[in-house]
Amino acid sequence: MDRVFEPGEINGMVVENRFVRSATWEGMAAEDGACTPRLTNLMGELAHGGVGLIISGHAYVSKEGQASPWQLGIYSDELVPGLKEMTRTVHEGGGKIIAQLAHAGYYARKALTGTTPLAPSIKGPGRTPRKELSTEDIQHLVQAFADAARRAKESGFDGVQIHSAHGYLLSQFLSPMFNKRQDRYGGRIENRARIHLEILRAIREQVGQEYPVLIKMNSQDFVDGSLTLEDAIHAGMMLEEAGIDAIELSGGLLTSPPNRGPSRAGIKTEENEAYFQEGALAFREKVHVPLILVGGIRSLETAERILTQGIADYISMSRPFIREPDLIRRWKAGDRRKAACLSDNRCFAPAMAGQGIYCVTERESKTK
Numbered sequence: 001m002d003r004v005f006e007p008g009e010i011n012g013m014v015v016e017n018r019f020v021r022s023a024t025w026e027g028m029a030a031e032d033g034a035c036t037p038r039l040t041n042l043m044g045e046l047a048h049g050g051v052g053l054i055i056s057g058h059a060y061v062s063k064e065g066q067a068s069p070w071q072l073g074i075y076s077d078e079l080v081p082g083l084k085e086m087t088r089t090v091h092e093g094g095g096k097i098i099a100q101l102a103h104a105g106y107y108a109r110k111a112l113t114g115t116t117p118l119a120p121s122i123k124g125p126g127r128t129p130r131k132e133l134s135t136e137d138i139q140h141l142v143q144a145f146a147d148a149a150r151r152a153k154e155s156g157f158d159g160v161q162i163h164s165a166h167g168y169l170l171s172q173f174l175s176p177m178f179n180k181r182q183d184r185y186g187g188r189i190e191n192r193a194r195i196h197l198e199i200l201r202a203i204r205e206q207v208g209q210e211y212p213v214l215i216k217m218n219s220q221d222f223v224d225g226s227l228t229l230e231d232a233i234h235a236g237m238m239l240e241e242a243g244i245d246a247i248e249l250s251g252g253l254l255t256s257p258p259n260r261g262p263s264r265a266g267i268k269t270e271e272n273e274a275y276f277q278e279g280a281l282a283f284r285e286k287v288h289v290p291l292i293l294v295g296g297i298r299s300l301e302t303a304e305r306i307l308t309q310g311i312a313d314y315i316s317m318s319r320p321f322i323r324e325p326d327l328i329r330r331w332k333a334g335d336r337r338k339a340a341c342l343s344d345n346r347c348f349a350p351a352m353a354g355q356g357i358y359c360v361t362e363r364e365s366k367t368k
Contacts, residue, residue: 003307004300005332008052008314010290011212011245013158015096017052018307019328020316022248022294023100023161023216025068026057027351033060033073035082038356040089046321047095050328053314054095055216055248056086058102058163061148062141064115065103065169070354074099074148080155087156098159098214099152101145105169106130106178107254120173121180125255138185138195141169146202149213159212159245162199166262167253170196171218174235177226193235197242204243214292215239216248219279222260223253229279236287248292248316249283251276263319264296267343273302280311292316299338300331322347323359 005017028039039057046054059074060066066073073079083099090097106119106126118137119130133141149160164170172178173185174192181187185194196215203213217235221227236247252261267273276295283291293312297303303315320327320339327339342361351357 002300002304004303004315008290010159010214012210013096013212015052016094017050017328018314019050019052019303020248020292020314021046021051021054021321022316022318023055023058023163024318024322024357025071025351026357027068027070027354028356029057029070029072031070033066033071033075034079035072035086039072040082040086042325043086043097044089044093045325047090047093047097048329049321049324049326050332051095051321052328054090054097055161056097056099056157058100058168059148061101061103062144064113064118065105065108065144066112067102067104067107067109067168069112070351070356074101074151075144077151080151083151083155083157091156096158098161098212099148099155099157100161100163100216101148101152102163103141103144103169105172107168118169120178120185123180124172124178135183142195142198142202145199146206149203150206153207153211159214160203160207161214161216161248162196162203164196164215164217165250166218167221167255170199171227171253174217174231175221175226177221177223189231189234190238192231193238196235196239200239200242200244209243212245213243214246214248215244216250218251219249219276219283220251221253222251222256226253229282232279233283233286236283240287240289244289246290246292246314247283247287248294249276249280249312250294251279262295263345265343265345267296267298270299270302273297273299274306277306277311284310290314294318296343298341298343300336319343319345319347322357323362
């Protein structure tokens, strides 16, 4: 049997296979961030489609941390009933699901939140207004992540994932391009990663040691003056020592050039796939918790190679499941053709228009 179809375990959470649905923004939540039947049904489709572990769309832990309209929220106990329906549906489909906990930081939208975006520093890229987090603000933020983790556990999620990738707030703390602080949260990587350790500790106090807590982080930012691979590995080692259960490795920023960002276009050959694998190999030498690799994986052969060569322990994809939520079931049934996803990124346009994310190319082909 292919290794990709072997079960895995992360801090007691057993998953059916090594495939992970990486978090995205679906644009299907209610205006207040509540889970909707449409979003619940999407997660159910992924479970029935054979995905071993589903990571929810990035859920904002406090109101001022909202990045996009119709984004899933986990900032209030009032949102728990809808989240419970989501997890129940996934579990009935035989899947596992964890909640991604997020704060947009500088990239939060004032038009949605009504407040000036928070950031590690006033100085940094861009010219739009921002408010530098005070030490007291940071402690409130740490508690917001911890409270969100408690809600996730109460809602039936099988674990949580801290979002520290792609230039959102925790990613901004790791980056010397964004983080110009002169206090204990700035300067050396040990300081820039401090808030992550505080959040992890606070989450553990809420959910206990036996509940899976993961993190998604960049292997590097691919921007001059920002997070380097060396510093990312150092942060990963600190997180491992502090008790993180697994690390999903990504890369790039929301503002990176198209060929250096998280969701790259034009993945046409196996050589174009797994574009963060070199970072994973470097991580593997120093970090020993399970690694989850995302970034342009489109073929079963590439997924299998990543596992057999020990580059990562789990295979994470997002855009392929937008077009084919049943991709894993297809592969397991013997149809080994690569994912139908063209990596054209057209799927994000309908979400921006309030229609929810879907594969535009597939829908156009059905109407011809």
